[in-house]
Amino acid sequence: MAKRRREHLFIETDGQVYLVRDRGTLRFPRKGEELAFPTRAGGTMDFGDDVVRRLKPVLDHHPEEWYQRDALFDRDDVDGLVKRAIYNTMIRCVSEVVVSKGNRVLMVKATRGFSKGHWNLPGGFMDYGEGPEEGVLREAEEETGVRVVLDGPLNVYVSGFPGKPAYSLGFLFRGHATSEEFRPKADEIERVDWFTVDKALTLTRNPFAKWGLVDFFLQSPEARRALRVRRHGLWDGATRAVRPTVFLDRDGVINRGRKGYVRTPDAFEFLPGAIEGMRILQDAGWRLVLVTNQDMMGWKLVPDRQLHRIHEAMLATLRKEGVRLAEIYYCPHHVLSDCACRKPRPGMMLAAARDLGVDPRQAWMVGDKVxxxxxxxxxxxxxxxxxxxxxxxxxxxxxAEWHPDVVADGLLEAARAIAGRPEGPARGRGAGRGAGRARRRGTARS
Ligand SMILES: [Mg+2]
Structure with a gap:
């Protein structure tokens, strides 16, 4: 039989922690023990046989009689679990730098540590007591073997774990290398190389690096100019507003996929519930953007103007149903091409970030293929x-490798799930309208 786990209550307000004295030791109150005030639930921390629940007290006064969280580490009458739980809620800082040359950015591939076997931006966890600038320069120079100069901040991000009271802060900088004679740290870095942003995004799995790369792309005229992606022409070429956006794949999501491709407007058949799903998302404040690989064009089976006709017919139906797409991006290349726009390379999404103002932290992708x-x-x-x-x-x-946030039978069910999530756009708040000029977004949740 599984052992019953003990539940401890970590109650904190304004840097003050509520503890109880138990035979000379200060410990967390346990579940079932009476509290003199009501509480609201927070996140949960797992310590094997012990579970620590974080609670927010509902009080009408500042509790002078509680304990200062920072002073608890020095005391030897404090239960070890209290110290471990407090330590776990301390924000960890990550500092990384986008070192660029024209439209390309420098990436390092780690042989050990947290990102072993993966590419990342130079940088990493800061030592405690170390500033983000100082720390990122130390890390970048250790990893690449050359001196890096910071050109300015890119952004600051927050990343958390759902339901857990633990966060990390990511400080991202722009910078350049003073030499290209890289001497990567032998026991830590396997390779150092330059990549375009779309390629770099497929190589790293670190969310801070991804958001930093997208922000770098948006701030770099060379990178923005170098990305060429085909679009239908719905966007007016000028209006840009950071708005929550759902990207939709086409074949298998909106319309029935066909073995020999959808080559004519007549062969385009909406899937049941697809239009309704699009309407649900639109009504909930999401902007809709279509992103589709069209291999048939790469194989020269269908010319550009024919794809245009197919999409015009699709748009006519959607208009009648009151559904509006902000743009259709498509990749006209075949499977073997090494282009930025063919999914899974994120060129079409970068183009939408550049053109329309899409923020990855306020976006979803809905698709039927891995x-x-x-x-x-x-x-x-x-x-x-x-x-x-x-x-x-x-x-x-x-x-499963890509941990989908929603799994559903079709677009209708997925739309209901997305529209029902708490982090979605708030209705009636204008959903970021006019925020296009104010690109400095501060922090956002992951
Ligand atoms: Mg598909």
Whole structure:
């Protein structure tokens, strides 16, 4: 039989912690012990046999008789679990730098540590007591073997774990290298190399690095100019507003996919519930953008003007139904091409960030293929995986690697799930309208 885990209550307000004295030791109150005030639930921390629940007290006065959290570490009459739980809620700082050369950025591949086997931006966890600038320069120079100069801040991000009272802060900087004679630290870094932003995004799995790369892309005229992606032409070419956005794959999400491709407007058949799903998202304040790989164009089976016709017919139906797309981005290349726009490379999403003002932290990708999940994750947004159960059973293992935030039978069910999530756009708040000029966004939750 599984051992009963003990539940401890970590109650804190204004840097003051509520503890009880138990035979000379100060400890957390336990579940079931009476409290003299009501509380609201917070996150949970797991310490094996012990679970610590964080609670917010509802008080009408400042509790002078409680204990200062910072003073508890020095005392030897404080239970070890109290110290460990307080330590766990301390924010960890990560500092990273986008070292660029034209439209390319420098990445390092780690052989050990937290990002072993993965590419990342130079930088990492700060030592305690170390400032973000000082720390990132130390890390970058250790990793690359060359001197790095910071050109300015890019942004600050917050990343948390759902339901856990633990966060990290990511400080991202722009910078340049004073030499290209890289001497990577032998026991830590396997390779150092330059990549375009779209490629770099597929290589790193660190959310701070992803958001920093997207912000770098938006601030770099060379990178913005170098990215060429085809679009239908719905966007007016000028209006840019940071608004919550749902990216939709086309075949298998909006319309029925066909073995020999959808080559004519007549072959385009909406899936049941797809239009309704789009309307639900739109009514909940989400902007809709279509992103589709069109291999058939790469194989020269269908010319550009024919794809345009197919999309015009689709748009006419959507207009009648009151659904509006902000833009359709498409990749006209075939499977073997090494272009920035073919999913899972995130070129189409970067183009939407540049043109329309999409923020990955306020975006979803809905797709039926595993490459759609990979594509959404590359950009650093949330992902929904849709398709009939038999389809999902077939690819369940591959899809699980990308941890879809929503799994659903179709667009309608996915739309209901996305629209019902608490972090969605608030209705009636203008959903960021006019925020296009104010690009400095401060912090955002992951
Ligand atoms: Mg598809």
């Amino acid at each position: 490459l759609d999940l990979e594509f959404g994750r590359a950009f650093g947004c949330r992902v929904a995986w849709v398709g009939p159960k038999e389809w999902r059973d077939r690819f369940a293992k591959e899809a």
